[in-house]
Structure formats: C-alpha cells, structure tokens
Amino acid sequence: MAINLSDHKCQFCGKECTNIVYAAFTCDDPECIEKARLERGGPGGHQKRKAEGKPIIPDDLLEQDLKSKN
C-alpha cells in the first residue's frame, strides 16, 4: 500500500503528517498520537463515536463487510 505521508496533515494539529497511528494521520507529537489512540478506541472510544453520530463498527470491519458482498 503506497501512502505518501507528505500529502497529508496531522488530523489534530495540522502540521505535516509523519505517522499513521490507530488509523489516523498524525505528526510526531506524542499528544497527537495520544489523541489518535483515544479517538480510535481508548477508554469509551465507541461511546465517543456514538456521540458524534458515527457508526460504532470500526471502519476496517465495515470495509471487510463490503468486500465480502462484492
């Protein structure tokens, strides 16, 4: 899989993306990595998704489900 990190920005502070952690684009800042961890599935992660109106099912599971139907 080819992802050009320089095409992306950190989702949390907007600096240049240098990492992909927990399915989020982040920079090297530990604070941003921690935010990615919390957003992805830290304590109460799925409750947060629910509160934002997002599906509780993780995106990668949804993708697998879609692929299996095609």
Ligand SMILES: [Zn+2]
């Ligand atoms: Zn950042």
